[in-house]
Amino acid sequence: MVRVTKVYYPDREKYNSYVDKIYESGWLTNNGPLVRMLEERLENYFGVKNVILVANGTMALELSYRVLALENEVITSPFSFIATTNSIVYSCLKPVFADIDPETFNIDPENIENLITDKTSAIVPVHIYGNACEVDRLEHIAKKHNLKLIFDAAHAFDVNYKDKSILGRGDISTISFHATKMFHTIEGGAIVTNNDEIAEKARLLRNSGITPDEKIIGAGTNAKMNEFEAAMGLCILDDIDMIINGRRKVLEYYKKELDGYVKFQKQNPDANQSVSYFPILLKSAEEREYVHNRLKENDINSKRYFSPSLDTLSYIDVPVPMKISRDIADRVLCLPFYHDLEFETIEKIASVIKQACSENIVQE
Numbered sequence: 551m552v553r554v555t556k557v558y559y560p561d562r563e564k565y566n567s568y569v570d571k572i573y574e575s576g577w578l579t580n581n582g583p584l585v586r587m588l589e590e591r592l593e594n595y596f597g598v599k600n601v602i603l604v605a606n607g608t609m610a611l612e613l614s615y616r617v618l619a620l621e622n623e624v625i626t627s628p629f630s631f632i633a634t635t636n637s638i639v640y641s642c643l644k645p646v647f648a649d650i651d652p653e654t655f656n657i658d659p660e661n662i663e664n665l666i667t668d669k670t671s672a673i674v675p676v677h678i679y680g681n682a683c684e685v686d687r688l689e690h691i692a693k694k695h696n697l698k699l700i701f702d703a704a705h706a707f708d709v710n711y712k713d714k715s716i717l718g719r720g721d722i723s724t725i726s727f728h729a730t731k732m733f734h735t736i737e738g739g740a741i742v743t744n745n746d747e748i749a750e751k752a753r754l755l756r757n758s759g760i761t762p763d764e765k766i767i768g769a770g771t772n773a774k775m776n777e778f779e780a781a782m783g784l785c786i787l788d789d790i791d792m793i794i795n796g797r798r799k800v801l802e803y804y805k806k807e808l809d810g811y812v813k814f815q816k817q818n819p820d821a822n823q824s825v826s827y828f829p830i831l832l833k834s835a836e837e838r839e840y841v842h843n844r845l846k847e848n849d850i851n852s853k854r855y856f857s858p859s860l861d862t863l864s865y866i867d868v869p870v871p872m873k874i875s876r877d878i879a880d881r882v883l884c885l886p887f888y889h890d891l892e893f894e895t896i897e898k899i900a901s902v903i904k905q906a907c908s909e910n911i912v913q914e
């Protein structure tokens with residue numbers, strides 16, 4: 551069976567040597583030495599001032615809303631992983647959806663301004679599949695209306711926007727280091743910001759509101775990453791160039807094999823193309839189902855990711871359907887994607903897709 555994602559395991563010996571260090575230090579969690587080491591290495595890697603490691607990517611979003619004291623309404627994208635919207639609802643805020651661009655699959659800045667009311671406190675766009683949002687334009691809108699801007703950058707580990715890591719943008723960018731992501735710490739995530747004041751608040755809230763000199767200054771939560779998770783991240787960070795290069799080759803090969811047969815996501819020209827996911831767009835919902843099933847019959851898993859569109863969730867009140875998001879959610883399919891996916895397998899996947907698409911046309 552060809553899987554959609556393959557969790558990356560670093561060298562066992564190397565991981566063991568970190569485990570030895572954890573046993574020697576007697577420090578399992580609470581801002582331990584490996585967590586601090588990984589934060590510093592990631593700050594250098596991204597070229598940003600603050601990386602605050604947390605328990606997962608969802609917590610990174612929730613903590614960000616707290617740190618920035620969001621209230622009432624938050625404008626966000628309906629086309630994302632469920633955690634983007636759930637984190638807003640869970641924080642007792644109201645998600646207000648702005649529909650996406652049909653080619654980039656990102657929130658369309660054109661749709662944002664007429665949704666802004668005196669209840670709006672923030673915009674939460676997503677760099678979906680690592681495709682950079684129109685960052686400058688979104689920052690301009692946020693500034694003009696005095697709104698906070700939090701980028702859900704869960705997919706954007708490897709993305710530079712105008713030659714700098716996109717993670718430095720907005721008031722905060724958040725990222726997930728879940729095991730299925732390109733870079734992972736088993737479970738984990740981070741708040742990234744160039745604003746030291748925001749960073750300090752986030753560090754306090756992460757640790758139950760307790761200051762380093764043990765004063766309690768607010769209702770924080772427990773969002774700490776532990777040492778075993780940080781050790782995993784330290785090992786994988788050593789391998790990240792190899793992982794990214796491998797994935798880039800896979801991406802290019804897919805593009806070559808499938809070009810002209812299916813549509814690809816239109817990439818932001820101000821950024822490099824991420825190697826986080828490989829989504830394709832089929833002509834109809836029917837064709838997507840057909841291709842998905844044909845792949846499955848050939849022992850190849852693909853994922854209807856991200857489906858359904860989040861404006862269809864039963865617990866969210868949406869005044870108008872997000873037509874474009876729903877359409878894309880019905881037609882998109884993520885193909886198997888990892889650094890050592892063999893070219894032979896890619897050829898097989900591509901031939902099943904090409905065959906399925908031609909059969910589907912005949913049936914119609």
Ligand SMILES: *Cc1c(COP(=O)(O)O)cnc(C)c1O
Pocket residue numbers: 606607608609630631633634676702704705725726727728738739
């Ligand atoms: C994975 C993901 C998250 C949440 O991350 P977890 O670490 O699983 O909590 C949030 N947003 C997006 C877009 C994601 O893909």
